[in-house]
Amino acid sequence: MAHSGISILFEGQNFHRLLAGFGVTLRVAVIVLLIGGALGVVLGALRTLNRRWLQVLLRGYLEVFRIVPTVVLLFVVYYIVPQAFGLNLSGEAVAIVTFALWTAAEMSDIVRGALIAVPRHQLEAAEALGLDRTQQFRYVLLPQALPIALPGTINLATRIIKTTSLLLMISVMDIVNVGQTLVEANAHKHPAFAFWVYGTMFVMYYVLCAPLSWWAKHTEKKRLEVANG
Amino acid sequence: MKKMTRLLSTLAVTATALLALAGCGQNQSSNADTVAQIKKAGEIKIAVFGDLQPYGWIDQSGKRVGYDLTLARKLAKDLGVKAKFVQVNADGRVDALKAGKVDLVLANFTVTPDRKEVVDFAKPYMQVSVGVVSKKTAPVTKVSQLAGKDVIVTKGTTAEQYFTEKQKAVTLQKYDSKTQQFNALKNDRAAALADDNSYLYAWVKNNPTYTVGIKTLGPSSYIAPAVKKGNKALLKWVNQEITKLNGNGFFKTDYEQTLAPYFGRDIQPEDIIITK
Numbered sequence: 442m443a444h445s446g447i448s449i450l451f452e453g454q455n456f457h458r459l460l461a462g463f464g465v466t467l468r469v470a471v472i473v474l475l476i477g478g479a480l481g482v483v484l485g486a487l488r489t490l491n492r493r494w495l496q497v498l499l500r501g502y503l504e505v506f507r508i509v510p511t512v513v514l515l516f517v518v519y520y521i522v523p524q525a526f527g528l529n530l531s532g533e534a535v536a537i538v539t540f541a542l543w544t545a546a547e548m549s550d551i552v553r554g555a556l557i558a559v560p561r562h563q564l565e566a567a568e569a570l571g572l573d574r575t576q577q578f579r580y581v582l583l584p585q586a587l588p589i590a591l592p593g594t595i596n597l598a599t600r601i602i603k604t605t606s607l608l609l610m611i612s613v614m615d616i617v618n619v620g621q622t623l624v625e626a627n628a629h630k631h632p633a634f635a636f637w638v639y640g641t642m643f644v645m646y647y648v649l650c651a652p653l654s655w656w657a658k659h660t661e662k663k664r665l666e667v668a669n670g
Numbered sequence: 671m672k673k674m675t676r677l678l679s680t681l682a683v684t685a686t687a688l689l690a691l692a693g694c695g696q697n698q699s700s701n702a703d704t705v706a707q708i709k710k711a712g713e714i715k716i717a718v719f720g721d722l723q724p725y726g727w728i729d730q731s732g733k734r735v736g737y738d739l740t741l742a743r744k745l746a747k748d749l750g751v752k753a754k755f756v757q758v759n760a761d762g763r764v765d766a767l768k769a770g771k772v773d774l775v776l777a778n779f780t781v782t783p784d785r786k787e788v789v790d791f792a793k794p795y796m797q798v799s800v801g802v803v804s805k806k807t808a809p810v811t812k813v814s815q816l817a818g819k820d821v822i823v824t825k826g827t828t829a830e831q832y833f834t835e836k837q838k839a840v841t842l843q844k845y846d847s848k849t850q851q852f853n854a855l856k857n858d859r860a861a862a863l864a865d866d867n868s869y870l871y872a873w874v875k876n877n878p879t880y881t882v883g884i885k886t887l888g889p890s891s892y893i894a895p896a897v898k899k900g901n902k903a904l905l906k907w908v909n910q911e912i913t914k915l916n917g918n919g920f921f922k923t924d925y926e927q928t929l930a931p932y933f934g935r936d937i938q939p940e941d942i943i944i945t946k
Binding site: 519 | 723729758846853
């Protein structure tokens with residue numbers, strides 16, 4: 442039976458559709474990472490400043506996006522916001538906006554953590570050398586904070602990729618959604634087909650996430666080697 | 671403690687803001703000529719299922735097909751516009767209309783009193799009731815057999831509602847999609863699965879080790895197109911169209927083409943479609 446399943450994968454437009462679904466997954470993840478990442482860096486840097494109201498505001502933002510499940514955020518933006526404002530975005534646009542806000546929140550915490558992890562005497566030494574604040578940030582803080590932030594950022598990227606599987610809830614034809622329609626269209630005659638569809642999805646996610654995961658581990662190890670000698 | 675208080679106040683403020691926003695959005699004008707708007711836009715957005723053979727699914731060439739899809743294309747054609755399909759799950763159908771994501775739902779949408787309060791249904795085009803499918807080796811033929819046992823349902827379906835309200839002795843296992851619920855049954859997660867009998871007739875034809883032990887449970891219900899609450903112009907147009915299609919035998923042809931190959935021979939078109 443199993444071989445009859447795998448052949449269906451390559452019949453008609455089936456495999457092409459799975460790839461297209463994977464393309465949607467990938468596109469959303471990349472755009473989210475770019476927008477959310479950039480926003481997160483800015484917010485993270487702001488959180489190291491000594492402004493009480495800013496701290497409270499950004500901390501609140503982080504907590505809300507961390508505590509509320511992503512799927513609830515998606516529903517709010519997809520279904521409630523249009524009713525409230527008449528702002529009607531497509532499923533994919535909703536996904537990008539919501540995930541970017543969530544990514545920015547998580548990213549801000551990574552960046553903040555990395556920035557304050559740089560020993561204080563480094564900045565004091567820079568100041569003693571006569572560097573101004575921008576120079577301190579550019580030449581002292583950033584080069585040391587980046588390696589600390591990198592592993593966390595890469596892990597966040599894999600989390601984003603995996604969380605895109607929620608997109609099927611808001612009518613986006615991502616790889617999981619396409620996969621389910623494929624399974625259902627063939628499930629009656631070829632029950633074994635489901636195995637091949639989910640297997641293909643597994644391989645695609647794995648090919649995308651495993652190298653990232655390995656890279657994160659590798660950079661962390663290298664950083665520790667450099668830091669601890 | 672201080673941190674906790676701050677956190678709670680942040681959450682409270684956010685929640686209040688969201689509620690306030692949700693409250694000020696109810697100014698939908700119900701007299702607008704929505705049919706003219708659709709014609710002007712050149713397309714009608716229709717919510718359909720993508721994983722429910724033979725009503726709304728996707729064939730090998732990637733084309734959306736099924737009983738609901740044939741009707742959807744016919745409606746779009748008679749309206750003189752293109753059909754744009756938005757794939758939904760069962761529990762997304764009401765919200766898709768409320769949020770204006772779609773103009774029309776043609777996704778095996780059963781008319782219920784609760785749903786009538788939040789959407790407007792047009793004239794029905796199919797009739798069904800809740801059925802229960804179980805293994806042939808351990809058939810469930812009476813609902814009393816299910817007391818204290820697990821029954822699988824999909825969230826947002828008529829079956830979920832019926833069991834929640836009328837069969838409190840039954841433990842429900844709730845799933846998000848048809849795919850998941852049938853997989854759960856095959857993996858022996860529960861004694862039986864409840865859903866509209868029309869799906870079950872089709873499903874057991876291809877899964878002959880299972881049987882629809884209970885064919886009808888509770889009152890008979892109707893499947894109808896739905897529009898956003900207060901969308902009078904489109905509702906009126908759809909009603910006229912359904913009457914016209916009933917008159918020219920469209921539904922019988924649709925049944926023969928899309929449903930008949932999936933149902934056993936003991937099912938007649940009249941068991942499902944509405945001819946008057």
